[in-house]
Amino acid sequence: MIKIYNTLTKNKEKLQTRDPEQISIYVCGPTVYNYIHLGNARPLVVFDTVRRYLTSKGYKTNYIQNFTDVDDKIINKAREEKKEPLALAAFYIIEYFKDVDALNIIRADHYPRVSEHIPEIIALIQKLVHKGSAYDVKGSVYFRVRNFANYGKLSGRTLDDLQVGARVEINEDKQDPLDFALWKKAQTGELSWDSPWGAGRPGWHIECSAMALKYLGTGFDIHAGGCDLMFPHHENEIAQAEAASEQQFAKYWMHNGFITVNQEKMSKSLDNFFLVRDILKQFSAATVRFYLLSVHYRSPLDFDAQKLAAIQRGLERLINSWQLLEETLKTLSNQKQTLVNNADAEINRQFDIKLQYFEKTFNTAMADDFNTALAIAVWFDAARELNAYLHQINVANLKATINFTPTFKILKKAQQLFLNFNQVLGIFKTDDASRIVISKSEIQDDHLVNNLMTLIIAIRQQARENKDWHTADMIRDSLKKLAIMIEDTPQGARWKKR
């Protein structure tokens, strides 16, 4: 049973989808007037992980993420840069995909844009006007908030609460200061479309209602976004969509917490944001993704480079155990027959029990409102047990010729477990054969460097065999200064870039 925290009810609820085989998800995407920053990346990674988990549980997903490409901020920036607003937006959408692909985010099924859904938006507004939920004044159309009885049900506010705070723009045209624009009359020369009310463009909230209804219909499963969207954006989406359709809009509302910097919200207006592409110059995408999932998605997450560095060291442990597993499997399949002493049957049995336990606890963690922090802890536990197991069976001294099959089989099972973990969390990229690809540094992909390293290691090995420790250490220390780490293992030395 999968449980989801629903902002609408403020409770964890059992997931029951509209269609038993398919789950429909709408995620609010960015307003594209800049490269995405880490705060933008969080919901993308989080809800991608939600989707990955649901997929692993056998659901088909219909996953929609919009782009807001018609908006004041885009228009203003385009004016500054003397560009066409839609061309500017299109540019940042291309750049968006570069960042998102780097973060190993599975592509949505559709990426609807406001500019491509003006007819649907106008139709929805017309419907609202017909029903008396909206009214037009001087070429603009406003939503009549007082007409929607449930206004405030998502964010837990009442109209009176809001009235008192009243940091709302004063606009003489509105019947109530809390009414919000569905259609904005165009200023002269501005980006606009024809409509029954004259030239103009959509207000901010109507796009998501229109596009979600178009692609997912009423009563779809999950609507997600950052918690700052709860009010007014999502509240208004509900009001519009439900006033028009007279049916429930979305069933589960999910909101992720913020990224903070020095405990303050990372945002464009505070100018304390870090672009994903800049962070990726310093840290691997796996590290960034691992960091974003290291905390429960509803909690705030503080950003600084030291924290990422700590996360990276943790991730290295996972990588080490994975590589050790791969190497061992390779050694075993080359030898075809192997060692393993008589105690191994019991060791294998114990290890097998643990593997089953890890699989179960990982699943339980994810099923409980997508507790990735706990799921990651299970992965660490599994890595430690795997290391201990490999140590116990002492694969280093591959000599004897018994029990090859059970050992090989159980290591394959461990491998599959790790692949499953990764399939859900999406930390490491996988190739076509769904093998984990540890992103290597450029120099490790360079054949010349590889050949030279093989040579250097052979020379050092010669020195070690002659007990010429001075030369051996000199080579290792010098390489370290080049950020190349040498590790001596029973199977020989290996190297990696740090």
Place this chain on the structure above:
RNA sequence: GGCGAUGUGGCCAAGAGGCUAAGGCAGAGGACUGCAAAUCCUUUAUCCCCGGUUCGAAUCCGGGCAUCGCCUCCA
């Protein structure tokens, strides 16, 4: 002012009434190693404060204190 979230070891962070309070980073000791690295083992917490409910509370309730968010564009 209204609404909401959070406060757990040096740092990060799970746990939401009952086994010794997960996991990671950092630190210490040990095993392994020619020395290292990697790895394994051992080791660090009366859970912000004060009351209350309960046989039993980090977990529920009340009251403080502190931090943060939303109420204006923001993921």
